[in-house]
Amino acid sequence: MSDESVKLSVANLTKRFGSLEVLQDISTQIRSGEFISIVGPSGCGKTTFLRIIGGLEQASSGDAHLDGRRIEGPGADRGFVFQQDNLLPWRDILANTEIGPEINGALSPEQRQNTLRLLKLVGLEGFEHYYPRQLSGGMRQRVNLARALAVDPALLLMDEPFSALDAQTREIMQTELSRIWEEGRKTVLFVTHQIDEAVYLSDRIFVFARRPGRINEIIDIDLPRPRPLSIKRTPRFVEYVDHIWKLIEEDVRVSVLEEHTG
Amino acid sequence: MIAFLHERRWSWGSVIFGLALWEFISRVIVGSKLFLAAPTQVFEALIELSSSGELGKHIWTSTLEFLLGYGAACVLGVALGFVMASSKAGKQSLQPWVSGLYATPTVALAPLFILWFGIGILSKVVVVAVLVIFPVTINTETGLRTTPTQLIETVRSFGANSRQIFFKVSLPSALPFIFAGFRLGIGRGLIGVVVAELFGARSGLGQLISQSAETFNMPNLFAGVTVLAAAGIAMTGGFTWLEQKLLPWRD
Ligand SMILES: Nc1ncnc2c1ncn2[C@@H]1O[C@H](COP(=O)(O)OP(=O)(O)O)[C@@H](O)[C@H]1O
Numbered sequence: 285m286s287d288e289s290v291k292l293s294v295a296n297l298t299k300r301f302g303s304l305e306v307l308q309d310i311s312t313q314i315r316s317g318e319f320i321s322i323v324g325p326s327g328c329g330k331t332t333f334l335r336i337i338g339g340l341e342q343a344s345s346g347d348a349h350l351d352g353r354r355i356e357g358p359g360a361d362r363g364f365v366f367q368q369d370n371l372l373p374w375r376d377i378l379a380n381t382e383i384g385p386e387i388n389g390a391l392s393p394e395q396r397q398n399t400l401r402l403l404k405l406v407g408l409e410g411f412e413h414y415y416p417r418q419l420s421g422g423m424r425q426r427v428n429l430a431r432a433l434a435v436d437p438a439l440l441l442m443d444e445p446f447s448a449l450d451a452q453t454r455e456i457m458q459t460e461l462s463r464i465w466e467e468g469r470k471t472v473l474f475v476t477h478q479i480d481e482a483v484y485l486s487d488r489i490f491v492f493a494r495r496p497g498r499i500n501e502i503i504d505i506d507l508p509r510p511r512p513l514s515i516k517r518t519p520r521f522v523e524y525v526d527h528i529w530k531l532i533e534e535d536v537r538v539s540v541l542e543e544h545t546g
Numbered sequence: 547m548i549a550f551l552h553e554r555r556w557s558w559g560s561v562i563f564g565l566a567l568w569e570f571i572s573r574v575i576v577g578s579k580l581f582l583a584a585p586t587q588v589f590e591a592l593i594e595l596s597s598s599g600e601l602g603k604h605i606w607t608s609t610l611e612f613l614l615g616y617g618a619a620c621v622l623g624v625a626l627g628f629v630m631a632s633s634k635a636g637k638q639s640l641q642p643w644v645s646g647l648y649a650t651p652t653v654a655l656a657p658l659f660i661l662w663f664g665i666g667i668l669s670k671v672v673v674v675a676v677l678v679i680f681p682v683t684i685n686t687e688t689g690l691r692t693t694p695t696q697l698i699e700t701v702r703s704f705g706a707n708s709r710q711i712f713f714k715v716s717l718p719s720a721l722p723f724i725f726a727g728f729r730l731g732i733g734r735g736l737i738g739v740v741v742a743e744l745f746g747a748r749s750g751l752g753q754l755i756s757q758s759a760e761t762f763n764m765p766n767l768f769a770g771v772t773v774l775a776a777a778g779i780a781m782t783g784g785f786t787w788l789e790q791k792l793l794p795w796r797d
């Protein structure tokens with residue numbers, strides 16, 4: 285990988301919570317414009333990994349560089365899309381979407397144009413002055429995405445953003461995200477536990493193993509874009525899904541058993 | 547309007563029936579103005595007291611006492627609540643006093659405050675403030691402390707500093723609680739004004755009531771109570787309206 289195409293570079297990243305080692309010695313590089321998904325059984329440290337890259341959590345050792353700069357804390361060069369939409373209930377959709385630029389003192393007429401464009405991009409034109417409680421879950425997740433895009437981040441971090449949505453809305457959101465991504469080609473780190481979602485969206489998939497969390501295998505998804513939803517029924521797609529499922533099956537079984545026995 | 551009257555017909559009916567019953571009991575059963583005044587007599591007293599300018603004087607005194615005490619308590623209460631929410635030392639050192647004094651019927655200390663601060667308005671202002679400050683403090687603290695952590699985390703992910711987190715998340719999130727504290731304070735503040743005036747005052751609605759009781763002037767006594775009831779209803783209603791205007795984002 286040539287130096288200028290590297291967006292995010294992670295070196296020997298380890299994270300411990302007390303005596304629990306959650307992430308062990310993770311090293312990887314992500315190219316500019318890549319869509320990367322992280323899949324793995326629950327509790328393998330996916331969220332923790334994303335939070336460290338987002339600067340919301342400190343690594344115990346090792347580090348990560350974004351565009352050559354060491355990540356020390358949160359910043360507007362990253363946009364975080366949380367699992368819950370976390371919209372501020374007292375702000376209308378426009379004000380929610382602009383909170384990132386507002387915090388960074390970047391409000392301007394041009395920014396406003398950009399915000400309106402983003403709301404249009406996520407299909408929320410005309411809802412600028414609605415309050416979050418007036419919107420459906422799917423619409424709120426679109427705002428969540430637009431809000432992260434509004435800071436024009438170098439890296440978009442998404443933590444199971446569709447997991448709270450029903451199956452149909454979820455598929456729609458996948459195609460929407462795919463379309464939006466193809467327009468801007470942002471670098472994306474996307475966490476999900478839905479394997480088909482990962483295959484559908486990604487250029488590469490990091491399959492995590494648990495206890496301690498680490499990258500077990502990296503899989504290149506060689507499917508043409510744009511990808512219609514029907515691609516999910518093609519043999520190649522199903523092969524990818526099966527392959528990844530086999531990789532994590534044993535881990536998932538163990539983690540499910542642990543959750544049930546406490 | 548007609549539709550509204552019809553919709554609330556049971557409320558109106560109940561009020562009219564109650565007033566009629568009151569009128570009947572006081573005129574036919576009790577039959578003496580010395581013990582109970584009928585609604586029509588109270589109404590007459592209200593007209594008389596206001597045309598002589600006496601009622602205006604009492605209302606002015608009580609309003610001033612209420613507003614000064616209530617305003618001071620709201621400002622101080624929010625400040626104390628903020629201190630308790632933002633520092634562990636502040637929380638631990640203030641909590642016993644706030645909880646203790648909130649549970650105490652501090653209105654019982656009114657005679658003491660009159661002894662200390664005289665029979666002028668200052669003693670009443672203090673009584674009102676003492677009664678109002680604790681619900682405001684407790685609600686402010688609760689509101690700030692229960693700010694959803696995910697919301698704080700979200701603005702933090704965009705690089706917000708602690709000042710931005712406070713003004714953009716914690717404070718707006720606490721506002722409904724703070725307003726509820728203000729609303730609780732209205733009733734307590736009114737009680738404070740009246741009780742403090744009962745123990746010694748030159749004018750005010752409480753003073754009107756105690757003076758009327760001493761002279762067995764029931765119409766005037768009830769006139770004072772009626773004005774207080776109206777004030778309580780108007781302020782609580784006004785407050786609910788203000789909340790809906792200022793916090794339109796809630797259901
Ligand atoms: N703040 C924390 N303190 C202690 N343990 C934590 C903390 N955050 C996460 N963990 C633990 O780290 C492990 C990985 O969690 P997480 O990153 O949320 O996993 P995933 O997102 O893959 O489900 C879990 O065992 C979890 O209990």
Ligand SMILES: [Mg+2]
Nearest residue numbers: 330331332443
């Ligand atoms: Mg997670």
